[in-house]
Amino acid sequence: MVQPMPRTNRTACLTAAVCLAWASFTASCVEAASTGPHVIAVDRPIPAVEDGLLLGNGDLSVSVYQTPDRIVWRFGKGDVWDRRHDTSDDPKPLDIDELAHGMAVEGWKADFFQTIKPLHGTQHPARLKEVSVDPPSYSHRPYPCPKPVGELSLPLPKDADLKKLKMSWRLVIEEGRLETVCTLPGPRQIVLESFVHPRHNCLVVHWQTQACPIEFALRRWADPPYDEFGTRVAAESHYDAFQHLYRDPKVTPLAPPKPRQFEGLEVIEQAFFPDPLFADGFRYWLVPFAAACRIEPVAGQEPKEARLRIMPDAGSREGWLSVAVPTSRDRGNVDGQCRRTRADLAQDPNAAMARWRSETIAESRAFWSKSSVAIADPVMEGLWYETFHLRRSIYRRDSVPPGLFLSSVLGDYAIWHGDYHTNFNLQAPFIGNYEANHFEIGDAFFRAMDFLLQMGRKTAHDYYHARGACISLSGFPIRARDDAFGLGPFSRMAYMTGWTMQQYWLRYSYSGDRQWLRDEGYPALRDGALFYADFLKKRGDGLYHAFPSAEEEQRFTGDPANYTDQPQVLQHARYCLRAAITASKELGLDAPLRAEWQDRLERMTPDAGPYFGYRYDAALRGLEKLCDERSPPQWGRGRPYLLQSSRPAPGPAFLAERFDAWWMCHPGGPISALRDGTFAPDRDYQLMRECVKSGRRCNGFVYQTAPCGHDLVFNEELAIVGPLVEMMLQSWDGALRVFPAWPRGIDAQFKGLRAEGAFLVSAAWLQGRVTALSVRSEKGNPCKLYSPWVNGFRVIDRSAKEVKVGQDVFGRPEFATQSNMEYRIEPLPSAPR
Numbered sequence: 001m002v003q004p005m006p007r008t009n010r011t012a013c014l015t016a017a018v019c020l021a022w023a024s025f026t027a028s029c030v031e032a033a034s035t036g037p038h039v040i041a042v043d044r045p046i047p048a049v050e051d052g053l054l055l056g057n058g059d060l061s062v063s064v065y066q067t068p069d070r071i072v073w074r075f076g077k078g079d080v081w082d083r084r085h086d087t088s089d090d091p092k093p094l095d096i097d098e099l100a101h102g103m104a105v106e107g108w109k110a111d112f113f114q115t116i117k118p119l120h121g122t123q124h125p126a127r128l129k130e131v132s133v134d135p136p137s138y139s140h141r142p143y144p145c146p147k148p149v150g151e152l153s154l155p156l157p158k159d160a161d162l163k164k165l166k167m168s169w170r171l172v173i174e175e176g177r178l179e180t181v182c183t184l185p186g187p188r189q190i191v192l193e194s195f196v197h198p199r200h201n202c203l204v205v206h207w208q209t210q211a212c213p214i215e216f217a218l219r220r221w222a223d224p225p226y227d228e229f230g231t232r233v234a235a236e237s238h239y240d241a242f243q244h245l246y247r248d249p250k251v252t253p254l255a256p257p258k259p260r261q262f263e264g265l266e267v268i269e270q271a272f273f274p275d276p277l278f279a280d281g282f283r284y285w286l287v288p289f290a291a292a293c294r295i296e297p298v299a300g301q302e303p304k305e306a307r308l309r310i311m312p313d314a315g316s317r318e319g320w321l322s323v324a325v326p327t328s329r330d331r332g333n334v335d336g337q338c339r340r341t342r343a344d345l346a347q348d349p350n351a352a353m354a355r356w357r358s359e360t361i362a363e364s365r366a367f368w369s370k371s372s373v374a375i376a377d378p379v380m381e382g383l384w385y386e387t388f389h390l391r392r393s394i395y396r397r398d399s400v401p402p403g404l405f406l407s408s409v410l411g412d413y414a415i416w417h418g419d420y421h422t423n424f425n426l427q428a429p430f431i432g433n434y435e436a437n438h439f440e441i442g443d444a445f446f447r448a449m450d451f452l453l454q455m456g457r458k459t460a461h462d463y464y465h466a467r468g469a470c471i472s473l474s475g476f477p478i479r480a481r482d483d484a485f486g487l488g489p490f491s492r493m494a495y496m497t498g499w500t501m502q503q504y505w506l507r508y509s510y511s512g513d514r515q516w517l518r519d520e521g522y523p524a525l526r527d528g529a530l531f532y533a534d535f536l537k538k539r540g541d542g543l544y545h546a547f548p549s550a551e552e553e554q555r556f557t558g559d560p561a562n563y564t565d566q567p568q569v570l571q572h573a574r575y576c577l578r579a580a581i582t583a584s585k586e587l588g589l590d591a592p593l594r595a596e597w598q599d600r601l602e603r604m605t606p607d608a609g610p611y612f613g614y615r616y617d618a619a620l621r622g623l624e625k626l627c628d629e630r631s632p633p634q635w636g637r638g639r640p641y642l643l644q645s646s647r648p649a650p651g652p653a654f655l656a657e658r659f660d661a662w663w664m665c666h667p668g669g670p671i672s673a674l675r676d677g678t679f680a681p682d683r684d685y686q687l688m689r690e691c692v693k694s695g696r697r698c699n700g701f702v703y704q705t706a707p708c709g710h711d712l713v714f715n716e717e718l719a720i721v722g723p724l725v726e727m728m729l730q731s732w733d734g735a736l737r738v739f740p741a742w743p744r745g746i747d748a749q750f751k752g753l754r755a756e757g758a759f760l761v762s763a764a765w766l767q768g769r770v771t772a773l774s775v776r777s778e779k780g781n782p783c784k785l786y787s788p789w790v791n792g793f794r795v796i797d798r799s800a801k802e803v804k805v806g807q808d809v810f811g812r813p814e815f816a817t818q819s820n821m822e823y824r825i826e827p828l829p830s831a832p833r
Contacts, residue, residue: 037174058396060201063408075149076407079400083275090135093486109558140248150220176364216310223253257306371752386700387721397443406713428716468530494549498572505579512758512779529580567607571633636672670723731755735784744768773825777817789827
């Protein structure tokens with residue numbers, strides 16, 4: 001569990017902060033909300049890679065763990081993929097008119113893993129058979145898929161009694177460093193410090209020894225034949241899915257890695273096959289740098305791996321080692337990046353790596369200075385710091401984000417191709433990033449969308465006969481030649497387009513960055529709205545209908561009603577159209593298109609049924625309508641704010657039933673309850689807390705939805721911090737809700753959380769009420785704020801002048817702000833009795 005160091009009296013610390021005057025208010029918030037550093041401490045061996053402590057810079061990540069006889073640093077990188085995409089035997093993807101005919105006329109029906117049966121007969125049995133299942137490029141071959149990168153290891157002394165080994169691990173979150181102490185009988189000791197540099201994709205290890213000579217090994221093993229891999233996984237884990245997948249004699253492993261030399265450096269190279277993105281084939285290197293060390297290939301090494309030995313000079317008791325991982329994505333290819341890293345180390349490698357340590361700590365502290373929390377509950381405070389540490393390690397705005405699984409624990413092949421699943425899985429790790437004021441993490445989402453939009457535009461044009469872009473259920477970080485997901489019962493589901501567009505609108509809502517909206521956000525929103533404008537068809541009733549498309553991952557049922565006007569499709573289309581309309585108004589662009597989108601929005605048919613128990617209600621008016629439409633559809637109905645004391649209490653099993661539906665951040669979970677006002681904080685906080693405690697692994701991941709093991713550490717688990725963020729601050733309806741659902745008995749404080757409208761908010765909660773609140777306006781927008789106090793509030797600016805508080809059109813308190821101005825919010829005194 002994460003350990004704040006030191007914090008002797010958490011409640012006293014919070015109390016002191018909220019009692020200070022305006023001049024010291026902000027400083028006290030910083031001090032109370034960033035006392036630390038926070039440390040993940042483990043005092044035992046960590047024998048499984050999926051439990052390994054994670055380091056990373058958002059591009060290169062490293063899981064550190066221990067096998068029976070060695071300490072291992074296992075590398076992961078989001079752009080390391082086998083990009084082969086053999087579509088040579090794929091049938092032509094489904095045209096939307098084919099699917100419409102099949103559903104409406106032939107009555108297509110299919111259960112899982114069965115071919116489609118036409119309930120009313122078909123004139124094209126051969127075509128029906130080939131469109132019944134996923135294409136061979138997806139179902140018969142394991143690639144495209146992410147690949148493991150390699151590992152550095154430190155063998156433990158062979159003459160030591162490893163039964164008496166003592167291990168101590170300390171991951172200092174705010175500094176991005178891992179301290180490892182290995183104590184052997186003797187006394188013999190190895191002390192290690194590890195970190196990943198924020199710009200160079202380099203792992204750095206500083207080592208010290210006492211009476212214990214050491215050497216390191218760097219290796220990348222060869223891909224095993226697929227059958228061999230599946231058999232081994234089944235034997236070791238009883239997980240036999242790989243034995244039933246990808247049975248194709250055309251499947252071949254990558255060429256084995258090779259040790260080679262580059263300008264006097266020893267290098268391990270892994271090469272990949274040519275693909276449309278990398279015409280000469282993608283490559284990456286593992287390049288060790290170390291002073292006073294001999295680095296050489298292992299003589300006579302087995303042909304199925306490439307291995308380098310890194311041997312410090314005899315008698316050395318301390319040293320530095322770095323492993324760089326340049327790839328073909330780097331500027332100047334692997335060669336150029338390797339030269340830049342070498343140049344930075346050239347004069348004095350040890351001094352340079354010590355400088356890198358200082359740079360890593362400085363950038364880590366800068367990251368954590370952007371927002372912080374202090375909670376008088378180490379479980380939930382730890383959840384915040386651990387989860388954002390994990391996210392920071394694997395996501396960065398200029399990197400290729402990983403797919404379903406954590407890159408540094410991948411097996412040689414990945415189930416479901418380790419792809420980008422767009423119905424929740426891809427979005428899940430990004431819930432709460434902007435609210436935590438971390439655009440550098442949140443913007444990584446758009447690098448995945450770069451690939452999905454490229455194919456989405458082709459899919460919309462070629463197979464939907466529509467403008468814009470249609471986003472499929474799955475995708476890869478490749479430059480695809482054709483629609484890989486245009487066959488089978490999971491094809492042609494139209495709701496993912498609107499769901500993936502949400503992130504573009506939310507990014508602008510939180511930042512107010514008009515240039516970003518013009519350059520990146522609006523072009524994507526425009527594509528999504530154009531697709532829906534053409535996909536929705538007007539019928540004789542004068543309304544626009546959505547056909548054909550299922551929702552969720554439903555199979556063909558034979559009943560066209562199940563593919564008509566599904567509420568998930570309609571609601572995501574509405575949200576996308578509203579966002580595109582608002583964005584076009586903000587930028588003064590595309591007035592004719594805006595009118596077209598408005599026509600679809602106003603004349604869209606009502607929902608045929610509920611979506612996660614929620615049906616869009618066109619009859620709502622005023623603030624209820626605003627709240628209902630501003631909350632993205634997967635979170636159910638958003639409702640106007642009520643103070644905690646005025647809320648009706650739901651039944652005792654209400655939220656537990658939502659948890660049982662699936663996952664804490666999945667639609668139907670706590671965020672839905674937080675948005676619709678049915679979250680009971682004094683009760684449901686404890687339910688969340690127990691969920692976190694029961695699922696937490698020693699590295700901070702909280703596993704709930706999947707078994708552990710190679711390639712089954714789901715990145716979507718990182719969504720778990722989302723409800724915690726919303727319990728402290730919400731702004732999804734355009735107005736601030738401060739501690740809207742926080743338990744009365746848990747004191748807490750946050751600094752620098754971000755709200756829609758480009759506001760940074762700091763607040764404290766003590767003994768069941770908000771006791772301090774400040775708002776910093778970045779863009780000078782009017783600030784709407786639901787009063788956290790019964791008697792209302794007043795606003796004081798930095799010059800101690802009171803700012804007039806009025807009301808918006810819905811009666812919510814509102815005050816004018818100036819750019820880069822901070823405001824203190826105080827409760828109005830109670831009326832005299």
